[in-house]
Amino acid sequence: MSTMKPEHFSCPLPITEYETIQLAHGSGGRLSAELVSRFFLPRFGNETLNRLEDQAVVDFPQGRLALTTDSFVVDPLFFPGGDIGDLAINGTVNDVCMSGATPLYLAAAFIIEEGLPLATLHRVLLSMEKAAKGAGVQIVTGDTKVVNRGCCDKLFITTTGVGKVPQGVNISAANLKSGDKIILSGSIADHGMAILTSREGLSFASRVQSDTASLNGLVETMLHASPEIHAMRDPTRGGLATTLNEFAASSRVGIVLEEDTIPVRPEVRGACEVLGIDPMYVANEGKLVAVVPAEVADKIVMSMRSHPLGREATIIGEVFGDNQGMVIMRTALGTQRIVDMPVGEQLPRIC
Secondary structure, X not given: OOOOOHHHOXXXXXXXXXXXXXXXXXXXXXXXXXXXXXHHHHHHOOOOHHHOOOOOOOOOOOOEEEEEEEEEOOOOOEXXXXXXXXXXXXXXXHHHHOOOOEEEEEEEEEEEEOOOEHHHHXXXXXXXXXXXXXXXXXXXXXXXXXXXXXXXXXXEEEEEEEEEEOOOOOOOOOOOOOOOEEEEOOOOOHHHHHHHHHHHOOOOOOOOOOOOOOOHHHHHHHHHHOOOOOEEEOOOOOHHHXXXXXXXXXXXXXXXXXXXXXOOOHHHHHHHHHHOOOHHHOOOOOOOEEEEOHHHHHHHHHHHHOOHXXXXXXXXXXXXXXXXXXXEEEOOOXXXXXXXXXXXXXXXXXX
16 A cells, blocks of 8 residues: 655646747737646636636735735746745745735736746746745736747746735834844845855855745744834845845934854855855845844744744844944954945845
C-alpha cells in the first residue's frame, strides 16, 4: 500500500500545443482563454475570480481600508529561498499588513515575454498559489499581457492588495516619539544577498537564502500583545537604513542604533564583506521594523519571539528628540557614525 500523501505530489504541467508563450496568448482569443483556464484558474480559482469579469465584486467589512500596489521584476526569476511568484504575494501582503491591516484580497497582472517556457510560468503560479494560501488571501482579479521578445525580461508581475485596518490602530512613519524603542524582527540583508550571489554565480561555504515570507501572522501577534505600535515597515529596497531614515524624516526625530544588536547571519555578512556592501542597505523580504513606546517594547518583543517569523526579535535602538532627521549608529568599537540614505541603487532588480 502506498504511503504517499497528497502534499508529496506536484501539479503536472497542463497539456497544451505549445511549450512556450506565444504572442497569440495575449491576443484575447482562443489561446488567451486557454492560458487562463489551464494555468491561472486551477491555481487561483475562487467564486469571484471564476466569473472572469473585468472587475472583482467582493464583500468587505465596514471600517478603514489599506490599499497597496507593487510591481516585481526580480532577476533571476528563481533564487535560493524563493522566486518571483511567492515574492509577489509576500511583498504585497506585507505592504498591506504594515499598517496593521488584515490582508484580504489581491489582484495580479502578468506581463509575459514571448518565448517564456510554459513550464516556467506554471512553476511561478504554483509558488503564488502556495504563498496566497499560506497568507490566507485570495486573488480575485487579474490580467495577462504578452509582449514581443526583448520587450521585457521573461516575466513581470504587478499586484494590488487590500485589507481592513482594525479600530484603534494608527500606524504611520510620522508617529515616532522621543523615548520610543526600535524593534527588528530578525536578521537583515538575507534577500538582497541571495539575489546577488545567485545572479553573479558566487558560492560561499553556506548558501545565502532569501527570507521572503508573509508577515501578517506576525503583525497580528504583535497587535494582540499591544495595539500601541507607532510605526512599522518591511525594509525592502534600500534596506533597514533607508526605512529608519524615512521614519526619522517623517517624524522629525533622531534615531540611535546599537550596532551589536542588529543580527546579520555569518554567511550574509561574509558575502557583504567580499562584495564591499553594507548589510544595512540591503533589501529584506521577510523582516519588519517597528517603533513602539518604551513601556510596551519588552511585551511586544516577547510576543514576536513566540511566532516562527519573530524568533530573533530584538530591540536595536531608540528614538530621541534631538538630531532631527538623522540616524546614528553606535559601533561595536564605541564610536558613532551617521547611517545616511543611500545614493543610487546598489542592487537593481531585487524585487
